[in-house]
Amino acid sequence: MGNSRDEPLTPAGRLFLGPHMHQISHLIMGCKNPIDTDAVKSEIANSVMIKLPRFSSLVVRNSRGGEHWRKTQVDVDRHVIVIEDPVSNEASTGDEEAVNDYVADLSVSSPLSYDKPLWEVHLLIAHNCMVFRTHHALGDGISMMSMFREWCRRADEPHQNPSTGLLGTSSLNNKNRMRELWKVVVGLFMNVVFIIEVVLRAFWVKDQRTVVSGGAGVELWPRKLATAKFRLDDMKQVKKAVADATINDVLSGIISFGLSRYLDMCSPKALRDGVQITGLAMVNLRKQPGLQELSNMIRGNSGIRWGNKFGTILFPVYYRRGGGDPLQHVKTAKKMMDQKKHSLEAHFSYYFGMCSFGPKISSWLSYRTACNTTFTISNAVGLKEEITIAGNPVTYMRVNMTGLPHAISMNILSYGGSADMQILVAKDIIPDPQVLAKCFEDALLQMKEAAAPKELGSCV
Structure with missing residues (x-):
């Protein structure tokens, strides 16, 4: 039986969960300073992202095969994957190439798990880089960048959101x-x-x-x-x-x-x-x-x-x-x-x-x-x-x-x-x-x- 508070997937959401169109977006962000894992987890836990229903919901199927979003408790530790060591074994590989190779491998070898909301944050500590992975069923580029604009702050004006x-x-x-x-x-x-x-x-x-x-x-x-x-x-x-x-x-x-x-x-x-x-x-x-x-x-x-x-x-x-x-x-x-x-x-x-x-x-x-x-x-x-x-x-x-x-x-x-x-x-x-x-x-x-x-x- 379905939950009365379940939200049906939109036609576009169902499309991106279909057999041919599983699409995942990767937002790659390079950081100036070493990444503080605890600070990032705390930031995510208190961010606007967690307040968005689709980022705190599971995809569930009812007895008739219909797909819905169902609210769940987000365990930030399950969504943040910390990679301490360099992601390349080649000493001559620069940060940019190493990160690109890592994301390229993610593209075909690491689907998102359906037992948690469809997003992850990979912290590449050795490369001062964060990789945000989101399933396309959650939203398109406009939706995602809207979220980041609300979440982030300008480097020169910490109390203001960035403009576009x-x-x-x-x-x-x-x-x-x-x-x-x-x-x-x-x-x-x-x-x-x-x-x-x-x-x-x-x-x-x-x-x-x-x-x-x-x-x-x-x-x-x-x-x-x-x-x-x-x-x-x-x-x-x-x-x-x-x-x-x-x-x-x-x-x-x-x-x-x-x-x-x-x-x-x-x-x-x-x-x-x-x-x-x-x-x-x-x-x-x-x-x-x-x-x-x-x-x-x-x-x-x-x-x-x-x-x-x-x-x-x-x-x-x-x-x-x-x-x-x-x-x-x-x-x-x-x-x-x-x-x-x-x-x-x-x-x-x-x-x-x-x-x-x-x-x-x-x-x-x-x-x-x-x-x-x-x-x-x-x-x-x-x-x-x-x-x-x-x-x-x-x-x-x-x-x-x-x-x-x-x-x-x-x-x-x-x-x-x-x-x-x-x-x-x-x-x-x-x-x-x-x-x-x-x-x-x-x-x-x-x-x-x-x-x-x-x-x-x-x-x-």
Whole structure:
């Protein structure tokens, strides 16, 4: 029999507990000072996280097979895993590489236990690093970063919560009525095109095979993890060189340009110029995207729902032999994203892939779509100021997601004045993710170099 206070799982929650879509997110935080284990446990025990129902609930099934959240007593000691020794046996391995290797191993070898709430905190003492593991059924990136904004304090102002540094969205600002009407007509047509593409991608259409392609079962393959690091100031310089571009457009261009560079290195004559490589990009569907507004969600006095409220869009990039014009990748990405961001594609994917057919069919549809595409990309909302955890300053924040059959998943999180991309790969398909990371970093530098003359000219 069920408990009268049990809370049913949402359709999205059931999806992420389905047979094909077990996804776990890892938030990696580097600390400036040695980690005080007792202080961290005390901080967690008194944090807003423990007050959130899903972080203090078990997933239970009733006699009819229905899944519910059931409140339980949280034993913090069971959730905090302390690793005292270095996680690498190689003396030459630096902290970053050692932590990445540890998280890559967690991605396929350590599922979360269902006999406790679906989260853990791993303290890597020798590397001054914390790894927060949360099951995707608990919530999406917006929910998680909302929680961290409420929990953490600014390093420079300990009594204040940090503010957010969004990676950029654009808005329409056009007073020409005929032009707006034409946009509505084109938008309706593109909605039909995009929705048909989503359906076809789930059932029949798939990318051409390349050296970065995954497929069914690849989510179980051993992983490697590398980090590409970008300066937000460099992205802003590129953004200024392309009219009305956003930081997200620049990031999209980096993905396109970087993948072209990597494919040139690995299979220079295997692909024809212009071949489409399709990704799945995550899109927040909440009406209020900023974390400041979402902080009320935690207290329950907001119409904004905790949990998973995101859709996906098909994110095509095009291989250019030799890389092509660096800024053209941004312009092409901007044109595509301008059409997608005002369409219903993300909303359709949410209801089509998560909510309409029950968890088994929804899980199958989402899995099929992932099998027929090449990569995953997400931009998580970051924090603008440096923060502290248990009084310990955090030097970097990174995030990655596991559980999809792609051979490459890219997750970007901004923090302070930088944005780090975690690149999780199937190592039997992409054995050198550090090289791929360098391709993305070099892509931004080449874009910045191409943008420099335009900025100088505009100042004359």
